[in-house]
Each structure stands twice: as C-alpha cells, then as structure tokens.
Amino acid sequence: MRPNYVLGGRYKILKALGEGGMANVYLAHDLILDRDVSVKLLRLDLRDDPHTIKRFQREGLAATELVHPNIVSVYDVGEENGMQYMVMEYVKGMDLKAYIKKHFPIPYQEVINIMEQVLSAVQVAHEHNIIHRDLKPQNILIDEQGTAKITDFGIAVAMSENSLTQTNTVLGSVHYLSPEQARGGMATKKSDIYSLGIILYELLTGTVPFKGETAVSIAIKHFQSEIPSVREFDPRIPQALENVVLKATSKRPADRYETVADMASDLKTSLSPRRASEAKFVPNLDADDGETKVLDKSELHSEAVNQPLEPKATADSSPGKSKKKRRHRRRWVALLAGLLIILIAAVGLAFWLGRTQTVSVPDLSGMTVQQARDKLTAVNLDTGSVKRQTSTQVKKNRIIKTSPKASTQAKQNSKVNLFVSDGPRLVTIGNYVGQSYTRAAAVLEAKGVTVRRQNRSSSEVPIGTVMQQSVATSKRIDPKKETVTLTVSAGQRELTLATLIGKTKSAIQRYATSESLNVTFNYKYSNDKKDTAIEQSPGGGSTVREGSTISVTLSRGKRPVDSSQPKVEDFSVSVDIPFEASSSSSSDSSSSSSSASESDVNTVQIYVRDHDHDYSTVYKQLTISQDTQVTIPFAVESGKSGGYRIVRNGKVIQSDNNVTKNSH
Incomplete structure (x- = not known):
C-alpha cells in the first residue's frame, strides 16, 4: 500500500508500521475526524480464502463491541478492491x-x-x-x-x-x-x-x-x-x-x-x-485427564505375575491346625473390616463437615454499593472489586450487574465483583465557532450527537462557517437526550431594491442605511423638483446583496436661461482610501498588508462640498475590507473650487478644500 493512498475515501495512508502473520499494519490519517489511526490490511495470500475473509469481518465487527481503556478500539471494518481492512485506534508507543x-x-x-x-x-x-x-x-x-x-x-x-x-x-x-x-x-x-x-x-x-x-x-x-x-x-x-x-x-x-x-x-x-510462607502450588497430578488408557499384553502379563498365589496344602497340614488358622484369619479379617468401616465413616464425616458451603449470589441490580455490600454480607459473601461503567438504563451510582452473575452458586466468603453505573455516556462539546459546518457536524456526529443546522445571513462571516453553537464549550451532555444547534452563515442577505424615483435625497439616504446599502448621487438638470430622484441603477424591483452600491441621479432643477448665471463644470476625482486592520487581525494575517481577516471591516463616510452639496450631509457611506479607490463626482462653478472629507471609523483621514477640474 503506497503512501497518500486514500482508503475508503477517508483514511489517507501515511506509512507502514509493520507486518504480521495475518495482516500488514499502516499509519493513516482519518480525513473526516482529523486524527491518526492504525489500518490493518489482510495479507495478499489470504484475500482469496472466503472462510478467512468471513472470520476477519465477523471478528472485527465483534471487536468493535469491546470498549475498554486497555483494549485498542476498533473504529471501522471494510473492503475496497478486494482488500479487507480494519481501522483501529493508533497507540503511540511500543x-x-x-x-x-x-x-x-x-x-x-x-x-x-x-x-x-x-x-x-x-x-x-x-x-x-x-x-x-x-x-x-x-x-x-x-x-x-x-x-x-x-x-x-x-x-x-x-x-x-x-x-x-x-x-x-x-x-x-x-x-x-x-x-x-x-x-x-x-x-x-x-x-x-x-x-x-x-x-x-x-x-x-x-x-x-x-x-x-x-x-x-x-x-x-x-x-x-x-x-x-x-x-x-x-x-x-x-x-x-x-x-x-x-x-x-x-x-x-x-x-x-x-x-x-x-x-x-x-x-x-x-x-x-x-x-510470605505460602507453599508451592502443585497441580492434581493423580486426576484423570479424561483420556482412555489401553493396556498392552505385556502389561496384562505383569499384572498376572504380581497377583499373590494361594498356598497349596502340604502333607504336614493337619485338620486341627487348619481350623485354628482359619479362625485366627477370620478374626483378623473382621478386625480389619471393622477398622476400615470406621475409617471410611470418619473420612466421610470429615468430608461432610469440611465441605465447602455454597450460596446463591443475590440479585443486586439497581441497589447502591452500600446496599449491595449489606446484602452480600447477609448471605456470607464478600465484596470484591467495584468497577464503573456507563449505562443508559441504570441510574448513576446503582448496580448494573455482578460477577459471578445473580442466581449462580458461589463459595461462602468468596468475593463478588460489582459493576456500578456512571450514568449515560457523556460527550464533551468543543468550540466549533469559526469552523466549517461540514467538519463540525462530522466531529459531533462521530460522538453520537444529533446536530441541527440553522442558517443566518452575514456580511462578515464566510458562507458555511459556524457563527454560534447552542451548547457552551467544554459542557458535557447526554447525546441521547440533547441536540446541538449550529448557527451557520448563509452569506450576505439579498433584498429586492425599492423604487426610489421621486424620493428626496434624505429619504434615499435613510433607506440605504436601513438596508445596509451604499448609495452614490449624480446630478443633472431636469424639470423635476430639485433634489428628487429622477434615475436609479439598478432599477426598482432588482435583487441586490446587502452592502451593494446603487447609483441615484437627482434633479438639479431647471437649466437656467439667463446667460449671466455662472457656468457649472462637472468632473470627477479618484481618491484612495487605505484600510486599517485591527491589531489582532494584522498580527495573525499571513497575506499582504492591504488585506484583512474576513470578519474585519472599516466604515467610511464621504462628505462633499460643491454646487449641489455641503459638508452638513453625508454624500456616500460604505464599508471596506481592503484598500479601496472611490470616484467622487463634482459640480463646481467656474472660478470656484470644491472640497471633500473622508472619515474612517469616526476619524477624518483625508480632506481637500481646493478641488478644481485641473487640480487632480
């Protein structure tokens, strides 16, 4: 398996860790959960054995049930292009x-x-x-x-x-x-x-x-x-x-x-x-191991040879002596038989009195540890180890089960191990604000948490980025009972542009401010009332995004017929407005000095003084996230000059009170 190969569309192979009798082991990176894992690939020579493959899959799935701090966790079992693989916890060590x-x-x-x-x-x-x-x-x-x-x-x-x-x-x-x-x-x-x-x-x-x-x-x-x-x-x-x-x-x-x-x-x-003085353990060597033993002819002959033979009667034997010997022998036999009976009875009695008493392990489910100890003591059993496990069915600090199990027989004074509920498995919630929704949801769902998405418009946060989370960072929750809601940026809000024809300049400015739009004004002579809108671009009913710029032409009133009236010249001036990054974003930025973080903007107001404007009202307001050039139109009477003032984040950064057609 070559490095950088992505197995199952998820596990990127980094390097080989070792080879075994059944599988080759690789270090890989889980691209979804962003963690290192160990991947075992069934050896090539075993991939054509259907019985081995079936065993590999079944036992791998069974191993996923083994959740214990001293067992390497099995995360996934799969197959790709005939390759059987198992994804496991990566343990850094030896x-x-x-x-x-x-x-x-x-x-x-x-x-x-x-x-x-x-x-x-x-x-x-x-x-x-x-x-x-x-x-x-x-x-x-x-x-x-x-x-x-x-x-x-x-x-x-x-x-x-x-x-x-x-x-x-x-x-x-x-x-x-x-x-x-x-x-x-x-x-x-x-x-x-x-x-x-x-x-x-x-x-x-x-x-x-x-x-x-x-x-x-x-x-x-x-x-x-x-x-x-x-x-x-x-x-x-x-x-x-x-x-x-x-x-x-x-x-x-x-x-x-x-x-x-x-x-x-x-x-x-x-x-x-x-x-300290314990004797050495010796197994029961005399116990029958259950195997059938077969004696050959030589062993049978040996058994026959070793049997005692009855003595033959001799010529010297007399009937009287024989009777006396038989009576003497019978007395000894009777005595030995009696002693044997007494011995058997004594052994039996000793066995009966010394036999190990057994009791039935009581059902301790749902009890507290102290209640369980009292119950065990009452039936002559001792409390063994107390181990804690997560449980969704048994209340916290209550007994889940015992070992040996309830109703089984156990020796008196033997130990019964208790398994106590730690309550449901709780999941610690991280900080997902600023992450992509896809990544944050994948991490939470891998922990068993149900995730709900809620969209919200934003001109500052990129589309698909988490803006808020319903559960605080580091809080532990029960994933079976609590849902995490992630508020996700849907980008800038879209709106339908109103028809501005006939509205006054001040009304148009109020509308633009309320809808977060930028507006520029142009002027030309018209029979319409002075300072009312006669043209707009885009037109009314168009769909525009929040932060867009619209252009509105206002009436300058009727063109004067008196030639003695001063002539008004129209021209434009281009002005560069520098962007000011905040201290936090400028220190973290790896891009050029003219760019900033996507959530950092400057608010800029432009004031104009000419034939149609004065400094008492804002000519144009806009937000910038980088150095920006704007074009300011002027209408100035012959022989006179105009002026402009640039205010960024409430502070005047540029001004020029002597603007003429030939000065820029």
Whole structure:
C-alpha cells in the first residue's frame, strides 16, 4: 500500500508500521475526524480464502463491541478492491515485547500493574464471549503514559486456523500456545489464561519458558514439559507470585484459574507479607485427564505375575491346625473390616463437615454499593472489586450487574465483583465557532450527537462557517437526550431594491442605511423638483446583496436661461482610501498588508462640498475590507473650487478644500 493512498475515501495512508502473520499494519490519517489511526490490511495470500475473509469481518465487527481503556478500539471494518481492512485506534508507543527488552528487569509491582491492566481487558472480552486465542507480548501495546492496550482481537480466530501451517509467522505465537491448542484442540477462555501465565513468566524472567528451532518442537514442549521455575531464575520472587504463574500454566485446564478475574484477584495479593510462607502450588497430578488408557499384553502379563498365589496344602497340614488358622484369619479379617468401616465413616464425616458451603449470589441490580455490600454480607459473601461503567438504563451510582452473575452458586466468603453505573455516556462539546459546518457536524456526529443546522445571513462571516453553537464549550451532555444547534452563515442577505424615483435625497439616504446599502448621487438638470430622484441603477424591483452600491441621479432643477448665471463644470476625482486592520487581525494575517481577516471591516463616510452639496450631509457611506479607490463626482462653478472629507471609523483621514477640474 503506497503512501497518500486514500482508503475508503477517508483514511489517507501515511506509512507502514509493520507486518504480521495475518495482516500488514499502516499509519493513516482519518480525513473526516482529523486524527491518526492504525489500518490493518489482510495479507495478499489470504484475500482469496472466503472462510478467512468471513472470520476477519465477523471478528472485527465483534471487536468493535469491546470498549475498554486497555483494549485498542476498533473504529471501522471494510473492503475496497478486494482488500479487507480494519481501522483501529493508533497507540503511540511500543509493544510489550520491546518494552520488556528495553526495561528488564522490571520491578515486581510494575509487573503486577501491567498484568492487572491486561487481565482487566481480557475479562471484558471473555464477558462478551470473545476469546483472543493469540495473546502474546507482541499483541499488547504500551503507550507513552504506560497504559497497556491489547490488540488483534479482530484477527485472532482467522489466525488460529493457519497457525502451525505457517511456521515462519507463528514462531512468535507458539511460545504462548496452550497445551490443548498445541494438540489441535479447541481454544477456550482457559487457553487465554495459559497464555497470560506465559506472559507473566516473561515479564519476571525476560524470556519465554520454552525455546526451539521449529514451531512444532516448541508446541510439543508445552504439553510434555513442566514450566521452569521463575524462582530458580530469581530467588527473590515471592512464592505466591510464582504460584500465579504455575497455576495459570497448568497442563490440565481444570487446574488453572476458573476465570481471568480469579487470576487477577490472586495476583493482586501476591506481594502481600501475609502470603510470605505460602507453599508451592502443585497441580492434581493423580486426576484423570479424561483420556482412555489401553493396556498392552505385556502389561496384562505383569499384572498376572504380581497377583499373590494361594498356598497349596502340604502333607504336614493337619485338620486341627487348619481350623485354628482359619479362625485366627477370620478374626483378623473382621478386625480389619471393622477398622476400615470406621475409617471410611470418619473420612466421610470429615468430608461432610469440611465441605465447602455454597450460596446463591443475590440479585443486586439497581441497589447502591452500600446496599449491595449489606446484602452480600447477609448471605456470607464478600465484596470484591467495584468497577464503573456507563449505562443508559441504570441510574448513576446503582448496580448494573455482578460477577459471578445473580442466581449462580458461589463459595461462602468468596468475593463478588460489582459493576456500578456512571450514568449515560457523556460527550464533551468543543468550540466549533469559526469552523466549517461540514467538519463540525462530522466531529459531533462521530460522538453520537444529533446536530441541527440553522442558517443566518452575514456580511462578515464566510458562507458555511459556524457563527454560534447552542451548547457552551467544554459542557458535557447526554447525546441521547440533547441536540446541538449550529448557527451557520448563509452569506450576505439579498433584498429586492425599492423604487426610489421621486424620493428626496434624505429619504434615499435613510433607506440605504436601513438596508445596509451604499448609495452614490449624480446630478443633472431636469424639470423635476430639485433634489428628487429622477434615475436609479439598478432599477426598482432588482435583487441586490446587502452592502451593494446603487447609483441615484437627482434633479438639479431647471437649466437656467439667463446667460449671466455662472457656468457649472462637472468632473470627477479618484481618491484612495487605505484600510486599517485591527491589531489582532494584522498580527495573525499571513497575506499582504492591504488585506484583512474576513470578519474585519472599516466604515467610511464621504462628505462633499460643491454646487449641489455641503459638508452638513453625508454624500456616500460604505464599508471596506481592503484598500479601496472611490470616484467622487463634482459640480463646481467656474472660478470656484470644491472640497471633500473622508472619515474612517469616526476619524477624518483625508480632506481637500481646493478641488478644481485641473487640480487632480
């Protein structure tokens, strides 16, 4: 996969991160949510296997349900041009294999902290009936904050079916393979526990327990050889901590921890001084492993040879002696039988009295933590860990569920873990003002928030830009209950221009001000009343945008017939009006000095003194966002001069009181 390729029209490939047995991994950028992600592409040689593809898709979708701080989140699963891909959270850091190599020896407490995070993640997966099947340090990532995150839930099943046939790629996995998997059996939750025990072994010793040149030779050692002692490697390791390794890696699944939660509970107290004198864990080696045993002929012969033979009667044996021996033998038999009966009865009684009492776990749903503790104490059960989860159905600070589940049997005085509601999942609202609506809406909708659009005209904010938001920045909301309204700029307002013919100059100026229009006035002789409009451009009824300039011609009155009247000359003067940027926009601008931010404008008034105007009224008002040139028409009597004054943002910036036809 080449860099800059956009996968699914959304994920831009940046670079390759690594290659695995099932997939190649790339760093990509999500163009919609503007974040880095990790993309896994199913390997080319597996893309034609419909069974593998089906597994890849199904397990990837199942992994999207696993929401946990110690599980790499799966965002998306898709296909493009025959390429199966999975989009996951990008974790910046290293895998646990590299972490062990870099930091070994690792302090025991840190080892336990890492394992507790991993165990917590696997427990959530098991509660969703998802078995990882390929737990190993290479599939556990450690980010820059030291948080452990498990990955590759999505391809574990597909990989298990190709494991021992791909010797080169599975060599890293077979070091952590359970005995039942090595025999070709089906992986269970206890298979994951075995792999977790091997990972704990490697954290404590820096190496794996079994090594070999081939995957098959290592797999054979897993179901034939005992796990080496970690205390022989490091005698300072407490026996209780070694016992966690030994129990988790027992050959028989029945000898391992029942659940990942049990392993986590045992590991948590392994450094406690109260367990300093704990004996070494020994699995039940005499237990029947369920396999049928077949004796060959040599074994049968050996059994027959070892059977005691009845003594033959000899010539010296007399009837009296025989009777006395038989009576003596019967007494001993009766005595032994009686003792045996007493022994069996005593053992039975001891077993009956010492048997583990079980109780039914009560239903604690909807209770507070204190109420749940009281209820557990009443039935001789202890409170275990208290974990918090988001919930839309259960009120905050109330029990969602327990582990073990309600109505199941548990040993007296055993611990019951509580899952407490944190209420609905709340989303933190960012500041979207100034962003494009498309981007802001995509970010909010990705968080599950419903977005409503509201348009508003604006001459200052670009079209499509968010002007306001209904929810304040940093506020946390329940996306199921609250909607966010974004007010978006629709650009400058359009209006239908009124007919101005016949209106006076002052009335036209008031109209232009109320509708945010710029107006310029021209004059010519007419039989119409002086200072009333006789022409306009654009004409009445035209559609114009707010801020547009309209031109209006006013009547100068009737042309004088008396030749003694002074002659009026018409001419125009061009004036450059500089734009003044605010301090904030000028410091941020990367363009030329004549431009400004799109939301920054200057208000300019132009005053004219000539035959038809004086400084008492505004000749023209306009808004500018950059340096602007305007043309001012003058009507000046022969031998006289005109004048103009430019006011920008309330301050006079230019003026000339001696304007003639030849002066400009």
